[in-house]
Amino acid sequence: MQFTRIPHPSPTPDADRIEAIKDPGFGTTFTDHMVTVEYDEGAPGSVAGGWHSPRIGPREPIALDPAASVLHYAQEIFEGMKAFPHKGGGLALFRPEANAGRFNASARRMAMPEIPEDLFLDAVRIAVETDAHWMPQIEGGSLYIRPFMFASEAFLGVRPAKQYKFIVILVSSGNYFKGGVNPVKIWVSQDYVRAAPGGTGAAKTGGNYAASLVPQAEAIAHGCDQVVFLDAIEHKWVEELGGMNLFFVRADGSVITPPLTGTILPGITRESLIALLREEGLDVREEPYSIDQWRAEAQSGELLETMACGTAAVVTPVGTVASPQGEFQIGAGGNGQLTSKLRTKLVDIQHGREPDRHGWVMRV
Numbered sequence: 312m313q314f315t316r317i318p319h320p321s322p323t324p325d326a327d328r329i330e331a332i333k334d335p336g337f338g339t340t341f342t343d344h345m346v347t348v349e350y351d352e353g354a355p356g357s358v359a360g361g362w363h364s365p366r367i368g369p370r371e372p373i374a375l376d377p378a379a380s381v382l383h384y385a386q387e388i389f390e391g392m393k394a395f396p397h398k399g400g401g402l403a404l405f406r407p408e409a410n411a412g413r414f415n416a417s418a419r420r421m422a423m424p425e426i427p428e429d430l431f432l433d434a435v436r437i438a439v440e441t442d443a444h445w446m447p448q449i450e451g452g453s454l455y456i457r458p459f460m461f462a463s464e465a466f467l468g469v470r471p472a473k474q475y476k477f478i479v480i481l482v483s484s485g486n487y488f489k490g491g492v493n494p495v496k497i498w499v500s501q502d503y504v505r506a507a508p509g510g511t512g513a514a515k516t517g518g519n520y521a522a523s524l525v526p527q528a529e530a531i532a533h534g535c536d537q538v539v540f541l542d543a544i545e546h547k548w549v550e551e552l553g554g555m556n557l558f559f560v561r562a563d564g565s566v567i568t569p570p571l572t573g574t575i576l577p578g579i580t581r582e583s584l585i586a587l588l589r590e591e592g593l594d595v596r597e598e599p600y601s602i603d604q605w606r607a608e609a610q611s612g613e614l615l616e617t618m619a620c621g622t623a624a625v626v627t628p629v630g631t632v633a634s635p636q637g638e639f640q641i642g643a644g645g646n647g648q649l650t651s652k653l654r655t656k657l658v659d660i661q662h663g664r665e666p667d668r669h670g671w672v673m674r675v
């Protein structure tokens with residue numbers, strides 16, 4: 312599909328942009344443009360059942376009818392990905408096809424239309440090319456890309472909407488690890504679960520995040536950085552953090568990560584780490600790991616490291632785990648060897664400083 316370019320009437324002046332991206336932090340320094348694609352079921356001349364009017368234009372508020380069904384029944388999905396400066400010049404995306412595929416898996420679960428993968432990728436590429444000058448020129452800087460889709464149809468009956476918007480916005484992002492990588496302290500949620508079998512845990516949908524905010528606040532009230540969720544049935548098996556997957560590194564050379572049974576978000580960082588760990592000759596197993604095993608192996612020294620991973624923070628060490636039963640430390644409570652090594656390796660592949668053996672990097 313051909314994207315229409317709507318000229319920006321007043322792009323951010325260079326001096327203001329340069330100031331804004333000097334130390335952008337995370338999540339607030341938005342770029343000037345956005346991509347929008349509309350979906351109207353069965354619209355004449357549309358593709359894949361209803362997609363039409365792809366365009367890039369000024370980033371601006373969206374007009375919505377107060378009955379827009381996303382505001383009532385929460386048909387909404389999103390992705391989180393990054394563009395990096397590449398050693399060979401220009402910018403690079405990391406496994407964007409995987410994000411496109413997962414986006415459509417989320418769409419299917421939420422009874423939303425799938426978007427053709429090419430259209431998703433074109434939208435991301437056009438957004439990144441147009442606002443490439445918003446890339447922070449600092450170590451660890453990136454453009455964080457947020458593609459999302461929601462139901463915009465004005466209709467209060469309960470059924471899948473027939474009208475949607477797909478939008479891509481970009482955020483200029485600084486180094487998540489300013490002042491070094493800090494091990495996180497994690498709170499084991501007692502009263503809340505993130506996802507149940509048959510629920511929406513494997514979909515990247517806003518409601519999962521809404522449900523995680525109270526337990527996350529509880530974690531902070533207990534002096535922790537993040538919450539870890541256990542399974543909904545036995546309240547025994549470790550699942551994941553609110554937005555990061557987990558790996559347990561053991562002294563016998565095995566690495567365990569919880570299996571994708573439908574309650575865990577299938578992280579692209581998770582999948583990439585599994586491949587890199589196997590290349591290192593480690594025995595990676597996707598199998599259940601219990602909270603009791605976590606505590607016992609941390610205390611006996613059998614467990615060397617616990618890593619949390621996701622696009623935003625890449626690979627982060629878990630230092631301490633806290634619950635009403637008390638706290639336990641992982642290793643020396645610091646930054647483990649394998650955690651550091653893998654983070655460096657992944658970041659170097661993303662920036663073109665390490666060979667891209669898996670075809671993960673897409674130059675733009």
Ligand SMILES: *Cc1c(COP(=O)(O)O)cnc(C)c1O
Binds near residue numbers: 391551579580
């Ligand atoms: C996005 C997300 C992750 C990490 O996925 P990546 O593709 O590695 O960024 C993990 N858990 C949850 C709940 C998520 O929403």
